[in-house]
Amino acid sequence: MYILGIESSCDETSVSVVRNGREVLSNIISSQADIHAKYGGVVPEIASRAHTEAIYSLCESALAQSGVDIADINAVAATYAPGLIGALLVGLNFGKALAYKLNVPLIPVNHIAGHIAAAYIENKNLEPPFLAFVASGGHTSILNVSDYTKFEILGMTRDDAIGEAFDKTARAMGFPYPGGAEIEKCANLGDKTSVKIPMAKVEGSELDFSFSGIKTHVINYINSIQQKNGVLTDTDKNNIAASFTENAIQSVILRIKRAIEITGHKTLVCAGGVMANGHIRDALKNLCSTLDVKLYIPDKKYCGDNAAMIAVQGFYEFQAGHIAGLNQNAFATFDF
Numbered sequence: 001m002y003i004l005g006i007e008s009s010c011d012e013t014s015v016s017v018v019r020n021g022r023e024v025l026s027n028i029i030s031s032q033a034d035i036h037a038k039y040g041g042v043v044p045e046i047a048s049r050a051h052t053e054a055i056y057s058l059c060e061s062a063l064a065q066s067g068v069d070i071a072d073i074n075a076v077a078a079t080y081a082p083g084l085i086g087a088l089l090v091g092l093n094f095g096k097a098l099a100y101k102l103n104v105p106l107i108p109v110n111h112i113a114g115h116i117a118a119a120y121i122e123n124k125n126l127e128p129p130f131l132a133f134v135a136s137g138g139h140t141s142i143l144n145v146s147d148y149t150k151f152e153i154l155g156m157t158r159d160d161a162i163g164e165a166f167d168k169t170a171r172a173m174g175f176p177y178p179g180g181a182e183i184e185k186c187a188n189l190g191d192k193t194s195v196k197i198p199m200a201k202v203e204g205s206e207l208d209f210s211f212s213g214i215k216t217h218v219i220n221y222i223n224s225i226q227q228k229n230g231v232l233t234d235t236d237k238n239n240i241a242a243s244f245t246e247n248a249i250q251s252v253i254l255r256i257k258r259a260i261e262i263t264g265h266k267t268l269v270c271a272g273g274v275m276a277n278g279h280i281r282d283a284l285k286n287l288c289s290t291l292d293v294k295l296y297i298p299d300k301k302y303c304g305d306n307a308a309m310i311a312v313q314g315f316y317e318f319q320a321g322h323i324a325g326l327n328q329n330a331f332a333t334f335d336f
């Protein structure tokens, strides 16, 4: 079965062709990061327009690279939620038109479920049930995945997503959007004990996250250094990045450990753009080896937004009979 996947929920336009659920034949991604960098973050209206301009040729390229004739595509899977509404509508409506033209089913895919499905690509034996952690620019969620299409949210962020906290911290240090990867580079050279950042807690909810306090603390710290010394040196940046990363890691580890204790899961899948971070990957590897939990993290190329993960999840949604009508809407938020 050949599924053509489409992703356009934020600032990456992507089209992919996947065979029989887990074999990625092509996965073309066009990032708009450079366009949004000058505004310091994603501008929704500009994102929608850039998706519109990119999607047709990406679709042609994804088909060409896969070697699959368009007439042999058996279904079209498109992200319908959550994300920027205008951006989602571009990919979803393109998917609708394609499905209609080819007379094949349209499969609506949840973006968070897609991030988790990225772990299936290189781990052919991985199957639910398992515990999942999705860490991206828009989401920070711990989920119980009881089946391929059955998800229960156990914990989530009450304010900023973890990736957003990375990006805002990076921005405060003068790095362009999205600054997560820059923070990782700086953190490699910094002292993680140098800046004291209080651990955030969500009263009465041990699996929920809060990152806005950490981000504000770091921004205030940066302002105080700039007032005192005039400039932020490279050493300051490295130390702030390392201390911020350490705080984010401890916040993640504490909750994942607790979620493992509560659910008794022996398998953990961690996904999303922030999982490209080597420090967080290493901390999760250590935790899982201590707890004797099997850990799956997608290859870095499948951590960020991509359409292969949407086509993979689309395969399981299709098997569960989750087909959309041509009146399918897109949603900025979601509920499993």
Ligand code: KG4
Residues within 6 Å of the ligand: 010, 135, 136, 137, 138, 139, 162, 163, 164, 166, 167, 178, 179, 180, 181, 182, 183, 184, 272, 273, 274, 275, 276, 277, 278, 303, 304, 305
């Ligand atoms: O999953 P994703 O591509 O898009 C969303 O669904 O949001 O995640 C993007 C996020 C951005 O916040 C970006 O800064 C962050 O992932 N990110 C990183 C790293 N690479 C990307 N954060 C920390 N360290 C990295 N190496």
Ligand code: ZN
Residues within 6 Å of the ligand: 111, 115, 136, 137, 272, 273, 304, 305
């Ligand atoms: Zn994402």
